[in-house]
Amino acid sequence: MPISRFMKNALTAAIVTGGMVVLAATPAQASTDVTVHSSPCPVCTTDGYGWFKADPIGSTPGDALKACDLRADGYSIKAWLYNRDTGNLIRTVSTAGHTANYCTDWKTGDLPEQTRVWLDVCTMDGTRKIRCDGGEGWS
Template identity: 70%
Template sequence: MRIPRFVKSAFTATVAAGGMMVFAATPAQASTNITVHVKQCPLDYCATAGYGWFNADPIGEVPGDALKACDLASDGYSIKAWLTNRDTGRVIRTASTAGHTANYCTPWQTGDLPEQTRVWLEVCKMSGTTKVACHYGSEGWA
């Protein structure tokens, strides 16, 4: 059975591309900051009730691998942020504004993380220990 020329060309291109993939180096993932806002209501035009912020690398007075939560609304709720290891699902650290009045940001919660750690940030408006409204951020890297 004779193989058509276009099939041979497609096969050759596939093998060549696959070979290049084997020898290509994987680029290092750059550190990524994450900021996640929780709104005062579920509508797009609602103001921010607060936010969580993961800062990957030190910048001046701001430490690296650090998390903070900020409450911006005088609504009786607190803001809590969870930084989770994306690969293991383990919570790395939390920050909560519970017990403080609005317009309050927590101190930075810090601790060194291995480079290239994939992290995920969840931020919730809280009533005591109950999650009232949450927003899940995007993936970041330490």
């Protein structure tokens, strides 16, 4: 049985409208903090960590990076924040030159919302990487 012109127009409108609803209902990626620990083994005490904080809370700024050295072992902790999609370095922080139980200040700068970031954190002996780990977050 042939479909009338009216039915074709109604069906087309329903498909287009339904498609718009589906597109509009797709959720945006939420901001996600990431903390990465540098540790000599999965069950060992951490050497330190890097922390990307996506959104500001109180006096803690957003799109911010810090590194903390927790172990008095002569090594430092260095953190690199990259744009996950382009590979471009966004910012870096290091505890080099400070004694253990030291955290850097927050290093911050506005990022476009929903920027996918990658955080690399390494225990460093001068400029030599001893051990590293990484993780993903979103601004």
